[in-house]
Amino acid sequence: MAVERGLVVLDMGGTTIAATDQVPAAMIAAFARAGLELQPSDVLAIRGRSKREAIRASLDRLAPDEATDALGESIFDDFRTDLAERYASGVHEIAGAREAIDTLRARGWAVVLTTGFDRTLAQLLLERLGWEDGVVDDMVTADDVRHGRPAPDLVFEAMRRTGTASPRDVVVVGDTAADLETAANAGAGRAVGVLSGAHDRNELEKYPHSAILGSIAGLPAWLARQEYADGPV
Numbered sequence: 001m002a003v004e005r006g007l008v009v010l011d012m013g014g015t016t017i018a019a020t021d022q023v024p025a026a027m028i029a030a031f032a033r034a035g036l037e038l039q040p041s042d043v044l045a046i047r048g049r050s051k052r053e054a055i056r057a058s059l060d061r062l063a064p065d066e067a068t069d070a071l072g073e074s075i076f077d078d079f080r081t082d083l084a085e086r087y088a089s090g091v092h093e094i095a096g097a098r099e100a101i102d103t104l105r106a107r108g109w110a111v112v113l114t115t116g117f118d119r120t121l122a123q124l125l126l127e128r129l130g131w132e133d134g135v136v137d138d139m140v141t142a143d144d145v146r147h148g149r150p151a152p153d154l155v156f157e158a159m160r161r162t163g164t165a166s167p168r169d170v171v172v173v174g175d176t177a178a179d180l181e182t183a184a185n186a187g188a189g190r191a192v193g194v195l196s197g198a199h200d201r202n203e204l205e206k207y208p209h210s211a212i213l214g215s216i217a218g219l220p221a222w223l224a225r226q227e228y229a230d231g232p233v
Helices: 022-033 040-045 051-062 069-087 097-106 119-129 153-162 177-186 216-230
Strands: 006-011 109-114 138-140 170-174 190-194 211-213
Touching (some): 022 051, 097 216, 109 153, 119 138, 170 216
Parallel strands (some): 170 190, 190 211
8 A cells, every 4th residue: 555645644542533541551460360469650651552562661660579470461461451440330432533534535635543452452443443444544553563662663563564665754743752752763754742641841852853743633634734834755
């Protein structure tokens, strides 16, 4: 698949899918069942990153003498099971997300979702939203790449799948510092922070960005203005 206009890489939780306290609550609970205390502030600092990598990093910090691959995988499996149960009560899109995606694709942009979740959980979220059949061009999960955010692997894999030759033709959109770091590490043409998820404006403004929007709902209009002023990415 060759892109006509460029590639928009969208984070999932907090960017296209409404973020609640489900992820931090499931993470804290999984560590608690392993006898370790993880603070909400600890979870906030690792939002947007591969959940498996985030768990291992937190484990190394909290209990370096006990940290093993086996314990990390046990906590990860517990987290994933707990989170799936919490999402059973409902998954909702960020207001205007589906309309924004439809508008972008109608204008010739390829749209790929990326996430720090594993594929099983990410697919569950799409199914709960009713987005599993052709709403986006593709989805890249933590299972599909060697390194999660802030490494550029998710963006590069999205480029590979859509035939996007240059990172300058990529717009990366996310609600965390890790999303903006990933955009910078990938050399993306534009990096857009949104205020609908984990990190606030003060946190996002610490990292290189092209814009900070209220939500994904404003992305099509913002991109149209950029193209009018500067030409395509």
